[in-house]
Amino acid sequence: MQECYRVLKPGGIIRVAVPDLERIARIYLQALEEVLQGHDERRHNHEWMMLELCDQMVRERPGGGMLEYLKQDAIPNERFVYERLGGEARDIVQSVQSRVGEVENRGCRWRELLSIIRYFPHLVRAKLIQIFLGKDNFKALQIGRFRGPGEVHHWMYDRYSLEQLLKHAGFHNPQSVGPIESQISCWTGYNLDTMPDGTVHKPDSLYMEAFKP
DSSP states (O other), X not given: OHHHHHHSOTTOEEEEEEEBHHHHHHHHHHHHHHHHTTOGGGHHHHHHHHIIIIIHHHOOSTTXXXXXXXXXXXXXXXXXXXXXXXXXXXXXXXXXXHHHHHHHHHOSSHHHHHHHHHTHHHHHHHHHHHHHHOHHHHHHHHHHHHHSSSSSOSOOBOHHHHHHHHHHHTOEEEEXXXXXXXXXXXXGGGOSSBOTTSOBSOTTEEEEEEEOO
């Protein structure tokens, strides 16, 4: 945040989109109460909300448990998941189904073989590093490499904590906004939070804007 403050022009607006911890917590508690009251059909919602709450921070492989959930042949609470993730979930499901269809329709393994040949030097290097470091240290290296680039969220924010973070960095007047609301001119035209048809990319997000004085 301090780096964003440094590079932004005076009068410039910062817009932040992060998973909404408050909303996740409220829906998780609702799902928990429902399953405890015997509404067994809501167990899938509870499972998904546990993934939203924890998996985004603790995963050690791309996509983590959320991706595995979306790979199911039939998502048991598809409507609920799509309401939570919006266009992002649909894109992931379509991508997974497309890859499965390609594998089923190939009828041969020559493309897989070509892929192995292409990455053979990387596989050899990885094997040599594994031998040098040992199995446990190599696994730790892989996890560290994965968690470093940015897929994993290292913290979660609600409206209050994100507002305080922005103020601490020097920004003024932090305000929660919707995916199509912004002080930035022609915001929706950039299609960063919404698609051209108006579909929200990540309806589970908390959006907040502030400006540099």
